[in-house]
Amino acid sequence: MITHELIERIEGEAVLDFKTDKNGRVQDAAIRFLHFRGMEAILEGRNALDALVITPRVCGICGHSHLITTVRMIENIYQNAGVMIRISDKAKAIRTITLSCELIQNHIKWLYLVMLHESGKMLGKEPAVALKALYVSSAVNQLCAVFSGQWPHSSYALPGGVTCDPTHIEVMQALKILSDVESFIRDEVLGCDFETFIQAMRDNEVLKLKGDFGTVLRNFETLGLLEKGKSHGRFLVLEAGVVMNGVRSDTDIALVSEDVSQTFEHGGKTYAKNALYQGEFYETGPLARALVEERAGISDLYRVYGDSAVTRLSARVDEMVSLCTQVRQLLASLDLSQPSFIAPPAIESISGSGVGILEAPRGTLIHRARIEKGKIIEYSIITPTQWNLGNGIASNLGVAQRAMIGAESIAKASLLFRTFDVCSVCTTH
Incomplete structure (x- = not known):
């Protein structure tokens, strides 16, 4: 039987096409994203610095990731054109702090608004009140805005550094907000301190956690999904390495490709292109x-x-826990005497190509461009959801496709799909 399932309560919408046997078990699954946005085409012909305002709007959740990736790409174009770009340690640290904030708030929203809510609903439980999660994610965004001026869609980073020049008082304000966020993660998410949580994972005792995350895990256990959702066992962090069959090796961006065979323009049923590494999904x-x-x-x-x-x-x-630790260390060591911005030559004097790579909330994000005298000639984006939620074929299934096949029901397959933190709008950029 073929069933079409509309997936909402994500960033955008997706449609899953399931083929099930007579018992309702999923035999095949296809993933479709139906809203086209055309961000790459919008950028072509514009001044390269316009991308600093446009690309953060690729996504309403991870705009910072797109901004920083764009900045890295433009700085790479400068460097490939033979122009040295100087960036202070202070500016680098601030970029990392704001990016880490974006990841933390994303993970909190995903846990409470999606996983806790959807797993509880499947068990007939009253949906948990998410106000506390919205409050703390708002606090994380306030921490981010201390440096970025606003969230989302800020454009405070630019080639050569950042536009902010924080004071000691603002750093203390950021540390106070961070302490509140850490307390929320300890008391509400985990129900224990960070060290106890890490030890619980090492001892295989995460189901004993008392916090809301423990509730999510126990919901999955009750649904029989705790050990389901396995995929290919291939993992990619483009700037750091790949892991396949438990073996780590180095990466090469030349091995990254996009597959358009499943898109509408080639007879397919989705606007999303597939992102592949060595011709396979990672x-x-x-x-x-x-x-x-x-x-x-x-x-x-x-x-x-x-x-x-x-x-x-x-x-x-x-990752919430490790990022909080990283942000605290960066705030404590921030050297406010360093310059925030070191101006590079005018972008109108630059021609060439470049690439920016970054780890966004959902995974590896890539921006590429070619410019002539500061004007964008070509622009290309590969988003994390293209890797995780690609729609492959039987001989080369996408990551989430593979994870859903074999699920006992469409409802359970859809919940496994959501564990990948689905984003539609950036996928069909």
Whole structure:
């Protein structure tokens, strides 16, 4: 039987086409994204610096990621044109702080607005009140705005640095907000301190966690999904490495490609292009980052459960914890005496090509462009969802496709789909 499932409560919408047997078990799944936005075409013909305002609007959740990736790309164009770009450690740290804030708030929203809500609804539970999650994610955005001026869609980063020049008082304000966020993660998300959480993963005792994350895991256990959702076991962090069959190796951007065979213009049923590495689908995002970094806790869970739901869920929550630690260290060591911005030559004097690569909330993000005397001639974006939610064929299934096949029902397959933190609008950019 063929069933079409509209997936909402994500950034945008998606349609899943399921083929099930007589018992309702999923035999095949196809993923379709139906809203075209044309951001790449909008950028062509414009001044390269216009991209600093336009690309943050590719996504309403990860605009900072697109901004920083764009900045890195333009700086790479300068460098490839033989122009040295100087960036202070202070500016680099501020970019990392704001980007980390974006990841933290994204993961909090995903946990509460999607995973806790949807898993509870399947069990007939009253949907959990998400106001506390919205409050704390708003606090994270306030921390980000101390440096970026606003969230979302800020354009505070530019080639050569950042536009902000924070004071000691603003750094103290940021540290106070961070302390509140850390308290929320300890008390509400985990129900324990950070060290106990990491040890629980190492000891395979995450189901004993008392916080809201523990509730999500127990919901998945009740639904029989805790060890479901396994995919190819191939993981990519383009700037750091790949892991396949438990073996880590270096990466090469020349091995990245886009496949348009499933798009409408080639007879397919989606506006999303597939992103491939060595011609195959690789999972990107928090689980990939944790495994490539060999981070304690997640690596232990992976050895027991593989790339199943319990590991994938835990990886995103674990990243909240590690990012809070990173932000605290950067705020504490910020040298405010350094310049925030060191002006490069005018972009109108520059011609060439470049690439920006960054780890966004959902995984590896790539921006490429070719400019002539500062004007964009070509622009290309590969977003994380293109890697994770690509629609492949039987001989080369996408990551989420593979994870859904074999699920006992369409409802359970759809919940496994959501564990990848779905984003539609950036996928059909």
